[in-house]
Amino acid sequence: MRGTHIKRKAPRLTSWNRVLLNAWCGLVLLFLAAPIAVVFPISFSSSEYLQFPPPGWSLRWYQAFLGDPQWLDATLRSFRIASVTMLLATPLGTLLSFCLVRGKFQGRALIGQMTLLPMVVPLIIYSIAVYGLFAQLRLIGSWFAIVLGHTVYTIPYVVVIMTAALNTFDESQERAAMSLGASRWTAVMRITFPQLWPSIVSAAFLAFISSFDELVIAMFLGGSNMTLPKKMFDNILNEIDPTIAAVSVLQIVMVSAVLVLVSRFGAGAAPKT
Amino acid sequence: MSIHRPWLEVSGLTRSFGAVQALRSVDLTVEKGEMLTLLGPSGSGKSTLLKLIAGFDYPDSGSVVLDGCDVTYASPSSRDIGMVFQNYALFPHLSVFENVAFALRMRKLPRAEIAQKVRDALERVELSKFAERLPRQLSGGQQQRVALARAVVFGPRLLLLDEPFGALDRKLREHMQLEVRRLQRELGLTSVFVTHDQEEALLMSDRIAVVHDGLFAQIGTPAEVYAAPCNAFVAGFVGESNLFKATQGAADTVELEGGARIPGPSARHAVGAGMAVMVRPERVRRLAMGQTADIRMDAKVLEVAYVGETVKYKLRHSNMEMLARWPFEGELLEPGAAVSVGWNRTDMVAVDLQS
Amino acid sequence: MSRTEAAALPSVSPGVPGIQPARRKGPSRLPTLLLGLPALVFLAVFYFIPVALLFSQSVEQGGVEHFRKAVGDDLYVRVLLDTLLIAAYTTVLSLLLGYGVAYVMATTNSKRAGLLILILVLLPFWTSVLVRTYGWMVILGRNGVVNRLLMSAGIIDSPLALINNMLGVVIGMVHVLLPYMIFPLVAVMKRIDPSLVPAAVGLGASPFAAFLRIYLPLSMPGVIAGATLVFVLAVGFYITPALLGGGKVAMMAVLIEQQVRSFLNWPLAAALSVVLLLATLGVFAAVKAVANRTMRWQ
Numbered sequence: 001m002r003g004t005h006i007k008r009k010a011p012r013l014t015s016w017n018r019v020l021l022n023a024w025c026g027l028v029l030l031f032l033a034a035p036i037a038v039v040f041p042i043s044f045s046s047s048e049y050l051q052f053p054p055p056g057w058s059l060r061w062y063q064a065f066l067g068d069p070q071w072l073d074a075t076l077r078s079f080r081i082a083s084v085t086m087l088l089a090t091p092l093g094t095l096l097s098f099c100l101v102r103g104k105f106q107g108r109a110l111i112g113q114m115t116l117l118p119m120v121v122p123l124i125i126y127s128i129a130v131y132g133l134f135a136q137l138r139l140i141g142s143w144f145a146i147v148l149g150h151t152v153y154t155i156p157y158v159v160v161i162m163t164a165a166l167n168t169f170d171e172s173q174e175r176a177a178m179s180l181g182a183s184r185w186t187a188v189m190r191i192t193f194p195q196l197w198p199s200i201v202s203a204a205f206l207a208f209i210s211s212f213d214e215l216v217i218a219m220f221l222g223g224s225n226m227t228l229p230k231k232m233f234d235n236i237l238n239e240i241d242p243t244i245a246a247v248s249v250l251q252i253v254m255v256s257a258v259l260v261l262v263s264r265f266g267a268g269a270a271p272k273t
Numbered sequence: 274m275s276i277h278r279p280w281l282e283v284s285g286l287t288r289s290f291g292a293v294q295a296l297r298s299v300d301l302t303v304e305k306g307e308m309l310t311l312l313g314p315s316g317s318g319k320s321t322l323l324k325l326i327a328g329f330d331y332p333d334s335g336s337v338v339l340d341g342c343d344v345t346y347a348s349p350s351s352r353d354i355g356m357v358f359q360n361y362a363l364f365p366h367l368s369v370f371e372n373v374a375f376a377l378r379m380r381k382l383p384r385a386e387i388a389q390k391v392r393d394a395l396e397r398v399e400l401s402k403f404a405e406r407l408p409r410q411l412s413g414g415q416q417q418r419v420a421l422a423r424a425v426v427f428g429p430r431l432l433l434l435d436e437p438f439g440a441l442d443r444k445l446r447e448h449m450q451l452e453v454r455r456l457q458r459e460l461g462l463t464s465v466f467v468t469h470d471q472e473e474a475l476l477m478s479d480r481i482a483v484v485h486d487g488l489f490a491q492i493g494t495p496a497e498v499y500a501a502p503c504n505a506f507v508a509g510f511v512g513e514s515n516l517f518k519a520t521q522g523a524a525d526t527v528e529l530e531g532g533a534r535i536p537g538p539s540a541r542h543a544v545g546a547g548m549a550v551m552v553r554p555e556r557v558r559r560l561a562m563g564q565t566a567d568i569r570m571d572a573k574v575l576e577v578a579y580v581g582e583t584v585k586y587k588l589r590h591s592n593m594e595m596l597a598r599w600p601f602e603g604e605l606l607e608p609g610a611a612v613s614v615g616w617n618r619t620d621m622v623a624v625d626l627q628s
Numbered sequence: 629m630s631r632t633e634a635a636a637l638p639s640v641s642p643g644v645p646g647i648q649p650a651r652r653k654g655p656s657r658l659p660t661l662l663l664g665l666p667a668l669v670f671l672a673v674f675y676f677i678p679v680a681l682l683f684s685q686s687v688e689q690g691g692v693e694h695f696r697k698a699v700g701d702d703l704y705v706r707v708l709l710d711t712l713l714i715a716a717y718t719t720v721l722s723l724l725l726g727y728g729v730a731y732v733m734a735t736t737n738s739k740r741a742g743l744l745i746l747i748l749v750l751l752p753f754w755t756s757v758l759v760r761t762y763g764w765m766v767i768l769g770r771n772g773v774v775n776r777l778l779m780s781a782g783i784i785d786s787p788l789a790l791i792n793n794m795l796g797v798v799i800g801m802v803h804v805l806l807p808y809m810i811f812p813l814v815a816v817m818k819r820i821d822p823s824l825v826p827a828a829v830g831l832g833a834s835p836f837a838a839f840l841r842i843y844l845p846l847s848m849p850g851v852i853a854g855a856t857l858v859f860v861l862a863v864g865f866y867i868t869p870a871l872l873g874g875g876k877v878a879m880m881a882v883l884i885e886q887q888v889r890s891f892l893n894w895p896l897a898a899a900l901s902v903v904l905l906l907a908t909l910g911v912f913a914a915v916k917a918v919a920n921r922t923m924r925w926q
Contacts (some may be wrong), residue, residue, distance in 0.1 A: 017835060025732040028725045029748045032806060035763020036755055038773060042766055050766060052773045092667040099664025111668065118675055122864020122908065124881040125901040126675065128888045129682035152675045155667060175329055176362035178349040180423065181379035194366050213756035216866050232758050236765070236871060245766075248759040255754045259747075 036252060043245035050242065061246035071231065071247070078212050078228040081143055085150040085211040090204045092151070093158025094196075100159070101166040112163075119156040123216050126152070131220035141223030149217040154207040161206065165199035165267070198267035205262050209255060278341065280305040280463045281326070281431060286335035288321055295321040297487040298335065303465060308457055310466045312474040313484030314510070319467050320435065322484070326465065327433055328352050340430050350379070355424030355462075356433045360440075361416050363408040369395070369419050370404040376427040394426040397456060414445045421453065425460060432457065432464040438473070450477055471511045475499060483507050500553075504625040508551045515557065515595045517550045518626070525618075531592055536567050538621035549624050554585065554598035556620035559612055566615030574610045588614065686898035694899035704883070708903065711880045714794060714869075715862035718801045722809040722858050723851065725802065730813035730850070735822070753807035761871045764800045765791060768872075792874030800868040805861055809854040816850030849919075856915050860908050880904045 038052075043061055045054030065071050100112050118126060130149050131140070139145040169192065177187035215229040222230055228247070235244045279302035288296040295318045303309045311319040324330040326337055328349035336345045344352050355376075364372050373394055377387040395401045398418040408416055417437060424432060434453070438446045454477055457464050468474055474481050475495045483490040483498060483506070491498055491507045502508035505516055519527040519537070523544050527537035542548045560566060572588040572595075584605060586597045597614060606612065686694050698704050733745045752760060767773045768790035775787040790796055820843065828838035866881035873882070880900065887897035 021728060021732060024728045025745070028729050028806075029745065031725070032748060032752045032803065035760045035767060035803065036752060038763050038766050039759065050769060050771055052766065052771065052776050092670060095663045096667035099660045099662075099667075103660035103664070105661050111664070115667075115671070118671075120860055120908065120912070121679075122866075122881060122904055124864060124866050124884050125682070125905060126679060128884065128897060128901070129678040130674070131888070132682055132685075132894065133678040148674050152671060155671065170360070170362065172358050172360060172362040173364055175349070176356065176358055176423075177364070177375065178329075179327060179352075179354060179356040180376035180427070181350045181353075182375075183348070183350055186379070191364055209754055213758070215758060229756065229758055232762075233867075233871075236758070236762055244762060248756075248762055251756055251759055252751075255756075256751065259750065259754060 039245045039248040039252070042242050043249045045242055045245075048241050050239075061241070061243045062250075064241070064243045065246050065250070068243075070226075071228075071243070074226045074228045074231040077143060077225065081146050081150060081218075081227060082208045082212040084144075084147045085154060086204050086208040088147065089151045089154040089158050089207045090200065093155045093203065093207075094162050094200060096155070097159050097162035097166055101163050115159050116156050118152055119160075123153070127216045127220045130217070134221060140221060141225050142221075143225065145221045146218050146227065149221055150211040150214055153214065153217060154210045157206050157210060158203040161199055161203040162196070165196055169195065198265060202262050202266035205258050205266060209258060213251075279303060280307075280340060281465070282336075282338040283322075283326070284336050284338070286322065286325060286337070287333045288318075288325060288330070289333055294487050296325070296332070299487070299489055301482060301489070301492070303463055305463055306461045307479045308454070308464045308466060308477060310468060310474040310478035310481045311484055312468060312471060312481050312511070314469055317484040318487040319484045323433055323435055323465065323467050326431070327354055327356055352431075353427075353429050354431045354433060355427070355429035357417075357420050357424050357435065357437045359435045359437065361408075361420040361437075363416055363419055363423075365408050368405050368407060369400065369411070372408065372419055373423045373426050375423065380427065390426055391422075394422040397425075397459075398422045398452075413440055414449065417441070417449060418452070421456065425456070425462065430463070432462045434464065434466045436468055438468075438470075446473075453477070475511070481511075483510065485510075501622055502551065502624055504627060505549050505551075508549075508622070508624050513554050513596055513598070515552045515554065516624070517552075517593065519548060519550050521546045521548055521623075527623075529593075536618050538618060538623045541623045542625075547626055549626055551622045551624050552595070552616055552620055554596040555583075556616050557588075557595060557597035557614050558616060559597070559599060560615045561613075564613075564615075567617045569613065569615035572612055572614050574606050574608050574612065577605055577608060579605060588612070590614075682898050683902055684898075685895050686902050694895045695902070697896060698899040698903050704900065707878045707880055707883050708907065710794075710878060711863055711904075712907065714798060714801070714877075714879060715859050717794075717798050718805060718862045719855050719859045721798065721802045722806050723855055726806050726809035726813060726854065727847075727851075730810045730817055733810070734814045734817035734820075749807050749810055752803070757804055757867050758871075760803060761800050761868050764796070764803065764872060768796050768799065791872050792876050794873075794877055796872040797869050797877050797879075800872040801862055801865060804865075804868060805858045808857045808861060812853035812857065813847065813850040816853070817847055820846045848922075852915060852919050856912065859911055863908050863911070864904065880907075 041054055042050070042052070044057050044059070045051065046056035046058035046060070047054060096115060100108060100115070127149075130152075134140055134145050173191050174184075174187045177191045178184065182190065213229055214227075215233055218227040218230050219233070226234075232244055232247060281301075281303040283299065283301040285298050285300060286296055287294075287298045299318075299322065301309075301322075311322060313319045321330070325332050328344065328347060331346055336343055338344070339352065339354075364375070367375070370391055373391045374387050377390055382390075391404075392401065395404055398421055400415060400418055400422065403411065403415065403419075408419065411419065420437070437453075438449055441449060450473060456462075466474075466477060475498075478495055480492065480494055481498045482492045485506050491503045493501075498507060498511050502511060502514075508514045508516060517529055519529050521540060521542040521544050522528050522534060522537065525537050525540050526534055527548075527550055528534050529550075537550060558566065560569060570590045572590040574586055575589050575594070576587040578585040579601065582601060583598050584601050586599070586606065588595050588597055699708075729745065729749070733742060733749075736742045736745070765772070769775070770787045772790070774790060775784075778784045779787065790799075824842050824846070825835075825838045828842045829835060833841065864881055865879065866885065869877055869879040869882050870885075873879070881904075884897050884900050884904070887893045887900065
């Protein structure tokens with residue numbers, strides 16, 4: 001472990017250039033924030049139709065969501081699926097990362113590439129593929145089937161985060177621990193693991209959120225048992241009422257809470273490709 | 274009659290990585306309480322040898338015997354060897370106390386004993402007040418002392434140091450060199466020290482093993498290695514030297530490349546054999562008028578380098594270039610100046626051309 | 629640990645054939661392959677097998693008949709080209725919008741500003757695509773924010789068609805994929821030596837020239853990484869085109885879904901999937917080849 005390093009300052013552009021650049025950056029950030037910001041006022045609108053600006057304020061859409069067993073059912077189902085997916089994908093992905101980073105066998109690079117395929121190959125292809133297979137096995141509609149599909153989908157994300165973490169981990173610490181009398185296993189448990197924990201937390205949260213928000217796989221495998229995203233999707237297509245806005249706001253709040261937790265206890269939430 | 278047994282014995286150790294032979298059947302012994310330095314340039318094989326002794330790699334053939342036990346294939350955790358790594362490898366999530374206590378916890382010592390031993394170790398390296406700090410709150414030098422305390426607290430049979438001072442600035446490095454030496458002597462710890470810095474090696478060691486290309490070029494005390502290098506590599510690597518290629522002549526004379534025949538050092542080669550004559554720059558003396566020496570010549574100053582206490586001069590005599598090092602006496606010679614220099618037969622050493 | 633006397637050391641000299649003991653593998657050879665096995669088996673069973681089965685369906689019975697349809701039929705070719713076109717638009721726009729943000733994020737000296745920008749990029753990134761797409765529907769719809777604002781300001785008489793067409797889809801997709809452009813860019817930009825541009829300026833270059841000739845080429849790896857990622861993801865997108873396209877914008881993913889759900893035409897869907905995958909991988913390979921050729925200093 002080295003001491004601190006000196007941070008070098010970035011070059012200063014001329015002040016005009018810098019102002020223009022900052023303004024442009026600000027506009028783009030505004031663009032990024034716009035759709036997220038816009039759902040907030042709509043969710044409090046008293047009108048049944050999509051009106052902007054809202055004619056009045058009301059909490060009726062939140063009440064509609066919380067009072068509707070179908071919405072709550074879908075939400076709980078999504079929670080359950082996401083939790084199990086997280087518990088499944090995180091250990092599998094972490095172990096796989098160890099294998100990819102520390103392993104010394106042939107074809108390691110190839111296996112690494114193949115692990116990332118579920119991220120690169122268009123999701124629709126995988127969705128219908130697994131739909132076809134599970135339909136034959138009569139697994140459609142089962143929440144666990146969705147868990148399996150989601151686990152496949154989220155393992156690459158876990159692997160990306162954990163391999164980055166393992167690559168920056170100083171392996172000589174493990175050797176130091178072994179020279180001091182620890183077995184390999186003890187060294188990993190006592191030294192490596194505690195330091196990797198923040199990254200594991202981030203990976204777990206990412207897996208959770210990815211599963212919770214996932215639509216396409218859930219759409220095919222869920223059958224008539226809907227997850228929250230599926231119900232939201234149907235709702236949007238049928239343009240029913242702004243309940244969807246209330247659900248969106250709640251989802252944004254949930255994601256923000258998770259992000260705060262990740263920044264507190266996790267590490268590496270921003271993908272470093 | 275008891276047979277004297279060295280504390281660490283390395284025999285016939287060989288290790289290759291694919292086509293590269295990192296170690297070519299080396300033998301080494303280290304006596305109890307001795308500080309032996311492996312000195313060599315990068316890629317010479319010294320780090321490989323250290324890894325084999327520590328247990329982080331197994332040899333292709335050969336053995337490592339420590340205190341009578343064959344540890345060649347023993348796991349690193351069972352060898353009872355303390356190691357100080359190049360980058361310290363402190364555990365960043367553990368306090369200084371916990372770092373030092375680690376080995377003791379692995380050995381499941383009672384809590385009170387651990388606390389006592391850690392306190393003693395920290396006192397030895399003068400870090401008692403830092404017990405509860407985290408490594409990142411310490412300076413480089415302090416981190417290094419923690420690494421040292423951690424490696425010695427459990428009374429290891431052997432201490433290995435892998436170029437530990439590389440990252441320290443000069444003053445700190447000199448301080449730490451003395452510290453480590455003092456600690457090692459106090460504890461009577463047999464130690465193997467790896468470095469590429471020959472000054473450091475000369476300073477710290479009881480014996481030096483000069484490593485070159487997977488083999489030991491020479492093993493001896495610092496004085497031996499410096500004053501009596503056995504080949505051109507050692508002569509050139511340890512300290513600065515002037516090497517003149519020559520052919521061994523009769524009656525302790527040598528014939529230099531240019532054809533000149535001069536008195537030579539004590540012959541170590543057969544007449545007619547190719548060899549080199551080595552003269553250390555500080556032995557190339559400036560001769561006053563009328564002063565005699567076994568070898569004497571007029572030379573011209575080519576370059577001047579002032580280094581504080583001494584001055585290095587590059588001189589030329591006909592087709593020979595040489596380095597001389599003289600104490601600074603208030604005046605520097607200019608390039609182009611003419612001087613008379615010389616040395617005696619006792620200032621010369623005959624070395625092998627091959628390494 | 630054995631207590632062997634010195635005399636009991638191996639007395640065999642290396643190089644004696646047949647008697648030399650085999651070299652033991654190094655210590656701590658943790659069977660790392662074993663660690664990865666559970667995940668790999670899982671992926672094999674639940675990913676590779678289903679996908680392989682799907683692809684096999686595209687060549688059943690009639691051989692390449694379905695492929696002929698997939699690449700020969702005007703309708704489907706149209707969709708493929710539109711998909712690639714939309715993906716291209718999305719990529720270019722993301723690059724234009726994202727480069728500036730990435731630059732500011734990578735070079736800002738204020739820790740606060742850097743953090744703020746990170747949050748503003750991270751929050752959309754982690755927010756559900758559905759929510760973001762819905763937000764765009766609210767903004768771009770006939771009664772949406774933009775139209776309302778423009779109409780009440782008297783700039784237009786009747787609402788602009790901003791969704792249910794390619795424009796809406798591209799806007800939505802750029803929004804979703806922008807973070808995927810920004811993060812690789814930032815990663816590369818952070819590694820650019822900050823003293824290079826001042827050095828160029830010191831040698832006589834105007835700030836703009838220094839940027840063009842020094843900074844931009846150095847940031848290319850990030851540009852390529854981000855653009856590839858965005859393009860590949862855009863080609864396979866489903867949700868945003870489905871919602872913002874209103875059924876009028878056909879992208880491959882939407883088409884494939886239709887074939888399975890509405891027409892139950894599995895073989896065709898499989899063939900289309902293969903075509904889509906090949907297009908995706910083709911872009912990947914092409915970019916890699918060009919990048920390797922032009923960036924040999926990397």
